[in-house]
Amino acid sequence: MDKNNFFWQIQNGALPPPPAAATLGIRFTAIDGAAGTIEVEFQARPEFTNPAGNIQGGFLAAMLDDCMGPALAATLAAGEFAPTLNLNVAYQRAARVGLIQGKARIVKRGKDICFLAGELYQDDCLIATATATAMVRSLATGV
Amino acid sequence: MDKNNFFWQIQNGALPPPPAAATLGIRFTAIDGAAGTIEVEFQARPEFTNPAGNIQGGFLAAMLDDCMGPALAATLAAGEFAPTLNLNVAYQRAARVGLIQGKARIVKRGKDICFLAGELYQDDCLIATATATAMVRSLATGV
Numbered sequence: 521m522d523k524n525n526f527f528w529q530i531q532n533g534a535l536p537p538p539p540a541a542a543t544l545g546i547r548f549t550a551i552d553g554a555a556g557t558i559e560v561e562f563q564a565r566p567e568f569t570n571p572a573g574n575i576q577g578g579f580l581a582a583m584l585d586d587c588m589g590p591a592l593a594a595t596l597a598a599g600e601f602a603p604t605l606n607l608n609v610a611y612q613r614a615a616r617v618g619l620i621q622g623k624a625r626i627v628k629r630g631k632d633i634c635f636l637a638g639e640l641y642q643d644d645c646l647i648a649t650a651t652a653t654a655m656v657r658s659l660a661t662g663v
Numbered sequence: 664m665d666k667n668n669f670f671w672q673i674q675n676g677a678l679p680p681p682p683a684a685a686t687l688g689i690r691f692t693a694i695d696g697a698a699g700t701i702e703v704e705f706q707a708r709p710e711f712t713n714p715a716g717n718i719q720g721g722f723l724a725a726m727l728d729d730c731m732g733p734a735l736a737a738t739l740a741a742g743e744f745a746p747t748l749n750l751n752v753a754y755q756r757a758a759r760v761g762l763i764q765g766k767a768r769i770v771k772r773g774k775d776i777c778f779l780a781g782e783l784y785q786d787d788c789l790i791a792t793a794t795a796t797a798m799v800r801s802l803a804t805g806v
Contacts, residue, residue, distance in 0.1 A: 526714050540719035543710045567686045570732075571669050572802065576683035577747040578728030582721025589713075589720075604720040607752045614746065659715065 521553040525600065527593035541586055544579075549621075553594040556626030560587050562640075564620050575615040577648075580640060584609055584650040587622035588636035592654055595626065602634065602654040609650045615642050632656045664696040668743065670736035684729055687722075692764075696737040699769030703730050705783075707763050718758040720791075723783060727752055727793040730765035731779035735797055738769065745777065745797040752793045758785050775799045 522528070529535040531548070545563025552558070568579035585607055592602050624638030636652045665671070672678040674691070688706025695701070711722035728750055735745050767781030779795045 530714070535714075538714045538719070539710045539712045540722060544721075567682045569682045571673070571678075571681045571736075572744050572746075574746075576681070576725065576728060576732075577750060578687075578721075578725025579683060581724035581728065581750055581752070582719065585719060585721030585724065593714075601715050603715075603717075603757065604754055606754070607720060607724055607750075609724070609750045611747055611749070 521595050522597045524598040525593070525596045527590060527596065540582070544583055544586055546586060548590070551594055556591055556595055556629065558587065558591040558594065558624050560590070560622045562620045562622060564615060564617050566617050569617065572614075575617070577609070577611055580611065580615060580648045581607060581609045581650070583620060583622055583640055584638050584648060585652065587624040587640075588638040588650065588652045589654070591624040591626055591638070592634050592636060595629070596656065599659055600656050601659050602656045604652050604654050606653040607650060608652070609648055611648050613645055613647045615640070615647045618642065620647070627651075664738050665740045667741040668736070668739045670733060670739065683725070687726055687729055689729060691733070694737055699734055699738055699772065701730065701734040701737065701767050703733070703765045705763045705765060707758060707760050709760050712760065715757075718760070720752070720754055723754065723758060723791045724750060724752045724793070726763060726765055726783055727767075727781050727791060728795065730767040730783070731781040731793065731795045732797070734767040734769055734781070735777050735779060738772070739799065742802055743799050744802045745799045747795050747797050749796040750793060751795070752791055754791050756788055756790045758783070758790045761785065763790070770794075
């Protein structure tokens with residue numbers, strides 16, 4: 521964990537929040553960089569709804585990615601970045617416009633390959649779960 | 664295939680496009696309801712970018728969901744809807760702000776469980792692939 525990495529610079533206000541996170545209305549409610557866990561809150565907007573009026577599953581996937589990603593990002597060294605290689609989402613319940621809580625954790629931190637897991641909740645009900653594989657890269661070498 | 668279902672009513676302008684699709688800047692370029700294939704174009708906006716300036720993987724997942732979903736939706740009866748149960752995405756290449764092409768198809772259409780596949784391209788390069796499982800339900804019974 522390096523407080524000079526981009527994640528902590530965003531948290532400290534030295535860098536602006538990434539646009540994707542702002543679009544999803546993210547708010548960090550708990551960050552434990554040492555444990556590799558994170559809790560966040562998203563604002564599911566009317567702009568994310570499908571023809572049935574529920575939140576489109578893909579936007580829930582975006583929230584899960586934006587929950588698992590930061591769980592790992594909080595632990596990176598300065599100059600490192602961790603693009604997602606695989607994202608697997610299971611949908612348990614339809615989600616509505618409003619607040620959605622997300623929890624994510626590092627399942628296994630390898631030298632460069634990392635396994636992540638996360639869940640979304642609305643009104644204390646589980647709505648979606650996910651796993652992801654990410655690869656730690658240096659920003660200098662690109663993704 | 665029923666031209667009175669919600670998908671074709673949206674295509675015909677009788678119903679408004681779903682907000683999620685509008686947010687992703689979707690445009691249908693080819694629809695073959697009989698074959699269960701579809702081609703679309705998305706507008707990847709600056710609001711979808713991650714700290715590296717690339718399109719956040721979750722928003723690519725949303726595009727893939729919004730490409731595979733319509734491939735199935737075009738074949739549904741009026742009053743049917745097909746929520747996604749599982750979505751699995753693999754990321755092959757970073758995507759930038761701009762146009763993204765999507766292709767999707769029905770791999771297997773069961774009585775209610777359907778298997779779908781899709782890909783995204785940017786500048787003729789493959790950027791992400793996905794499979795999904797969806798379940799056909801009646802809107803009257805909810806999701």
